[in-house]
Amino acid sequence: MEEFFNKIKESFTDATLEFETITIKVDSTEWIETHQNLRDQFNLKFFSWLSAIDWDNEVSVGEAPKESVSPSFEIITCLSDLANTNLIIVSTSIVKSDPKIKSLVEIYAGANWHEREAFEMFGINFENHPNLEKLYLPDGYEGNPMLKSFELISREVKPWPGEVDVEGMPEESESDKSEDG
Amino acid sequence: MVNALDPQNINSFSEASVSVEIETEDMTLNIGPQHPSTHGVLRLVAKVDGEKVHDVKPVLGYMHRGYEKLAEVRTYPQITTLVNRIDWVAGFSNEIPFITGAERLMEIEVPERAKHIRLILTEMARISSHFVFNGAYALEVGALTPIFYAMEDRERVLDLIESVTGGRFHPNFNRIGGVKPAAGAGPTTKKDIQDLPAGFYRDTKVAMQKVIEAADQFQNLIGGNEVFKKRTKNVGVLTAETAEAFGVSGPILRASGVKSDLRTQTDYLPYDQFEYDIPVGENGDCYDRWDVRVKEMVESAKIVLQAIDSMPSGPLQAKVPKVIKVPKGRTYVRAENPKGEMGYYIVSDGGLGPYRLKVRTASFSNISILPNMLEGALLPDLIAIMGSLDFVLGDVDR
Numbered sequence: 001m002e003e004f005f006n007k008i009k010e011s012f013t014d015a016t017l018e019f020e021t022i023t024i025k026v027d028s029t030e031w032i033e034t035h036q037n038l039r040d041q042f043n044l045k046f047f048s049w050l051s052a053i054d055w056d057n058e059v060s061v062g063e064a065p066k067e068s069v070s071p072s073f074e075i076i077t078c079l080s081d082l083a084n085t086n087l088i089i090v091s092t093s094i095v096k097s098d099p100k101i102k103s104l105v106e107i108y109a110g111a112n113w114h115e116r117e118a119f120e121m122f123g124i125n126f127e128n129h130p131n132l133e134k135l136y137l138p139d140g141y142e143g144n145p146m147l148k149s150f151e152l153i154s155r156e157v158k159p160w161p162g163e164v165d166v167e168g169m170p171e172e173s174e175s176d177k178s179e180d181g
Numbered sequence: 182m183v184n185a186l187d188p189q190n191i192n193s194f195s196e197a198s199v200s201v202e203i204e205t206e207d208m209t210l211n212i213g214p215q216h217p218s219t220h221g222v223l224r225l226v227a228k229v230d231g232e233k234v235h236d237v238k239p240v241l242g243y244m245h246r247g248y249e250k251l252a253e254v255r256t257y258p259q260i261t262t263l264v265n266r267i268d269w270v271a272g273f274s275n276e277i278p279f280i281t282g283a284e285r286l287m288e289i290e291v292p293e294r295a296k297h298i299r300l301i302l303t304e305m306a307r308i309s310s311h312f313v314f315n316g317a318y319a320l321e322v323g324a325l326t327p328i329f330y331a332m333e334d335r336e337r338v339l340d341l342i343e344s345v346t347g348g349r350f351h352p353n354f355n356r357i358g359g360v361k362p363a364a365g366a367g368p369t370t371k372k373d374i375q376d377l378p379a380g381f382y383r384d385t386k387v388a389m390q391k392v393i394e395a396a397d398q399f400q401n402l403i404g405g406n407e408v409f410k411k412r413t414k415n416v417g418v419l420t421a422e423t424a425e426a427f428g429v430s431g432p433i434l435r436a437s438g439v440k441s442d443l444r445t446q447t448d449y450l451p452y453d454q455f456e457y458d459i460p461v462g463e464n465g466d467c468y469d470r471w472d473v474r475v476k477e478m479v480e481s482a483k484i485v486l487q488a489i490d491s492m493p494s495g496p497l498q499a500k501v502p503k504v505i506k507v508p509k510g511r512t513y514v515r516a517e518n519p520k521g522e523m524g525y526y527i528v529s530d531g532g533l534g535p536y537r538l539k540v541r542t543a544s545f546s547n548i549s550i551l552p553n554m555l556e557g558a559l560l561p562d563l564i565a566i567m568g569s570l571d572f573v574l575g576d577v578d579r
Contacts, residue, residue, distance in 0.1 A: 019285050019512035047428045048515075049541040053528060062253040063532040066509075078513060078526070078541070082425065082434075082441035089513060089526075110427035113549045121249075136242035136578060145250055155254060 004086045008042070023089040028075075028101055031092055035077070035107050044079035044088060050104065050114035051076055052122045052146075059148040061155055071096050073124055077104070077111075094124070103129040121146035205231060212563075214243045220317070221574025223548070227555070227563070234563055237555040239548060244578040252538035257283050257357060257505050260538070264525075265351040267542060268576040270313050271306035271519045273342065276355040281449045282514040282527045283357050286507045293451070293493040295359035298377070300450045301385075301488050302342060302354065304481040308392055309338045310519035311478045314571045318471060319403050321568040322412045327403050334395040337388045344378045357505055359498035376497070382489050389482040396478045404472065413467035417554055417566035420465060427553070428546035431521025432477060433570060436462035436469035443517035450516075455487045467569035474571070506533060520544050520571060544576035 005017045012024040026034045038044045053074040057064055072093045080087040094101055103126040104111035115126040116135040123144040126132055134141070143150055208229045214222035222243035228236040248267065252260050264279050265272040277299060284291060316331030339349045346352035346361070354361050362376075403409055419429070421437045434441060442459045444452040460476035462469030509531040515524035521543030528537040547570050554566055 019510055021511065021513045023511070045422075045425045046430075047426060047546075048522065048524070049428065049526075049539065049546070051526070051539045053537045061250075062534065063530065063536070065530050065536065066532070076526070076539070078524075082439055085443075085446035087513070087515075089511075108426055108428075109423070109553075110429075110546055110549060113545065134242075136245040138242065145247060150250075152250065152254060 001086075004084070008088065011037070011041075021089055022087065023091060025091050025093075028092045028094050031075075032102050032104070032107070034090060035079075035104055038079055038088065038090070039107060042086070042088075043081045043084070044086065046080045046082050047104075047108035047110040048078040048080055048087075050078075050111055050118060052118045052124055054122060054146065054148045056148040060150065061152045062148070073099050073122060075101060075118070075124065079108075099123060100125040100127055102127050103132075105129060120144065123147070210234075210560075214240075220572055221577075223572075223574055223577070225551070225563075225567075229560060232560050234555050234558050234560055237552045239551055241578055244574040246579065248579045249538055249540055252535060252540075254534065256533040257507060257535070260534070261355055262351075262353050264540070265353055266575060267540065267579055268310075268518065268520060268523070268544070268573050269350055270573050271310040272348075272351045273306040273346070273354065274303045274516065274518045275523065276353070277303055278449060278514040278516040278523055279525045279527075280355040280357060281516075282512050282525050283505075283507055285512050285514065286510045286527065286529055287357065287501075287505075289358050289499050289501060291359055291499055292496045294495045295497045295499075296451050297488055297492050298345070298360050298497070299355065300452070301485050302345065302352070303450065304485045304488075305338050305342050307481045307519040308478050308485075309335045309342070311474045311481075312338070312395075314474055315399050315403065315471075318568045318571070319409070322409060322565050324403065324406065324409060327399065330395065330398065330402070334391060337391055341381070341385055341388055344381065344384070356498065356501075358501040359496070362497065382492075385485060385489055389486050392482040393479050396475050396482075399475050404468075404475070410468065412562075412565050413471060413569070415464065416467045416562050417558065417569060418464060418466045419550070419554060423550070423553065424465075427550045429521070429550055430546065431517070431519070431543050432473045433470055433521065433547055435460065436473045437465035438463060443515055443522060447515065449514060452484070454491065455484050457481075457484050467565055470569045470571075504533070506531065507535070515541070518543055520573070520576060521547055540579055542576045542579060544570075544572035544574075545579070548572050548577055 001020065005015065005022055008015045008022060008024065015022060015024045055069045055074060056071050057068055072095060075092050075094065077090045078087065079090065101124065103115055113135060115129055116132060118124050119126060119132055120134045120137050121144055210227045210229045212227065213224040224240040224243065226238045226240060227234050248263050251263060260279065261276050264275045267275045312331045312335035316328030319327035342352060343349045346354040419437050421439045424434050424437050438461060440459055440461050457480040460473045460480065462473050507529040509529055511528050513524055513526045515522050522541065523543050524541040526539035527535050530536040551567065555563060558566060
């Protein structure tokens with residue numbers, strides 16, 4: 001992994017290796033070129049997945065980010081080289097007001113369904129996608145469920161007793177006792 | 182109106198040459214979502230031109246439960262309950278990459294004994310998943326008998342999983358830092374509770390021997406069947422290049438000749454301590470995909486036998502804080518599940534639950550190749566090709 005990381009670092013100077021995961025950040029305008037380059041020059045031919053993260057300070061469910069973030073969509077792909085076990089996470093950021101990015105279907109055929117999923121779940125438009133329509137959600141469904149602003153209706157109706165569960169786990173209290181003495 | 186039976190007319194009729202071009206319209210064929218061979222609720226909309234299939238459109242979402250959204254409102258220990266249900270045929274193996282990811286971010290060193298128990302149960306889940314495939318696939322191509330053998334043999338393995346975890350399909354057995362104290366052990370002291378049930382090693386040895394025998398039996402019963410060979414050989418050929426571009430992984434990829442197995446290539450569990458082969462196919466057809474899985478069952482049984490012989494002693498749990506908070510960071514952990522690469526991309530912001538959890542499942546990418554593979558295939562081959570991909574809809578829709 002170190003060897004591959006050093007090789008990546010020659011081309012992508014801001015590459016990071018944290019928790020055994022190599023991540024590179026690229027500009028959204030270089031999205032296509034980067035993937036072309038990674039596939040052809042670094043032999044990362046296996047398309048693992050594509051997804052997105054909604055960064056927002058105001059959330060309707062879950063926990064808000066602890067430090068303030070600038071609202072944006074982060075788009076992430078994961079590519080790997082099966083013969084040498086190399087794996088890389090490619091990340092880019094796009095603005096929320098006009099969420100669009102070029103489709104990777106031309107380079108990796110497998111990106112097709114992943115982009116459709118990101119389209120319906122986050123509302124991101126993938127330009128030049130051959131068939132950008134809903135994948136899971138029924139026709140006529142409104143909204144993008146994976147947005148942090150999207151309300152989880154069941155949670156609105158009945159709050160989840162999450163805190164109670166956290167306190168009451170039996171094996172946790174056991175390990176706690178052993179720590180005390 | 183000319184009377185054809187009139188002998189005067191017969192001459193002229195026989196001299197007339199008949200050349201009629203039959204114009205056939207494309208027929209739209211809907212398969213599923215409640216078709217028994219769709220392993221859940223997959224729906225395919227195919228255009229059929231005579232016997233040839235083209236423009237196949239899989240329609241997903243009948244099993245979509247929104248786990249990625251639900252994970253955002255749950256704490257880390259609660260998420261293991263959810264991920265069990267992604268690929269329900271091999272529930273145990275779904276937990277491993279998630280738990281490993283959380284442990285990696287928390288920088289917890291898991292005790293060796295817990296790792297071995299995880300490894301044994303993961304391999305048992307793989308065996309039980311492949312048993313289901315063997316029975317179901319033979320059924321799909323027209324052989325009724327194998328599923329009865331497969332289900333009976335699988336039950337032996339599920340009994341073992343149940344004796345340790347308390348659950349047949351959804352063990353929910355992994356905890357951050359180790360495994361749950363096993364069910365079914367002696368109730369007397371705390372030490373006894375925290376171990377495998379009595380007689381587990383003995384029963385496992387018997388069951389694994391049976392698995393090896395069963396795989397041999399399948400080679401004769403299914404693989405030796407002329408009809409099965411004719412239905413599967415050179416049907417649905419998948420090249421390695423196409424498979425990689427679509428992210429197809431696991432036994433399907435290995436059947437296409439790529440020797441890639443994350444068990445040896447990554448270190449999520451101590452597979453490097455054991456000796457086993459990675460079965461690889463040659464042609465990438467349906468027969469190879471079946472063959473690779475049967476051989477994998479034998480290898481998994483060998484791994485389990487070696488693992489129980491070299492089981493280290495020690496605790497089952499590392500010391501973890503009472504309330505689990507995962508420090509800020511990101512990691513991607515992937516594992517070789519029965520159906521292929523399964524991975525979790527955990528984005529933690531230092532809270533009780535992940536800020537974002539991306540679940541990469543094997544079946545999703547594996548069946549995204551269906552339109553490509555079924556283009557121009559014969560209608561009777563459709564089920565044979567679909568079945569050979571061995572998907573589960575919970576693993577597709579999440």
